[in-house]
Amino acid sequence: MSDPKIFSHAGEGIWTPTPDGNRRRLVLYTDELMVAEFAFDKGGVGALHSHPHVQSSYIAEGRFEVTIDGRTETLEAGSSFIVPSNLVHGVKALEAGRLIDTFTPHRADFL
Template sequence: MPNEIMDWSKVTPRTVIPGFVGRFLHSDTMTFALWEIAAGSTLPEHSHHHEQVVHLYEGEFEMTVEGKTMRMLAGTVFAIPANARHHGRALTNCRIMDVFYPVREDYREGAGKTIIGDAARD
């Protein structure tokens, strides 16, 4: 979708893991995920080869990256390095934008296979 205006309202939301409903857009090299996350929902520990930037628009989210736990508040941004083990928990209802580089092909195809696959092994 390069050189196009993309419209979130035209993207069908998908539940990737319980409590995480996302809409996904892709450029040539990046994936953008806009999440509505229910309070109490947990993101299983996982890693992926993508660099990830997390921008918390609304709510409070507890994020653990490589064993370091931090509380994100509305308006904060955190960059997760490629291949870093991470997991999290929505302390309140949250609205988060994740940006991934390179493109998350698993999100283009449907679900977050990395997250689901790692959770199934644990």
């Protein structure tokens, strides 16, 4: 891994498109932990997927339909959720919004 990024200032980071048509930027990372921000337009979908990383997500803006292991709830700004390792999960933006996701260990595929 390249040198860890341990400080982040507002507006830093390059937005990159995700395979499902949304946007992502890395905020901070070490070998053990990664923080990433995801932006969705209204109707944007984070397709159902799984990964070995434990994920926690904080809804910074908007409302999302969140599905984890077949269970779906609607969550709004200020809410959060955890995805245990290898569970199938995804989101749908009910309005434009942003998620702040943390992963442990870091997502090497995002670097």
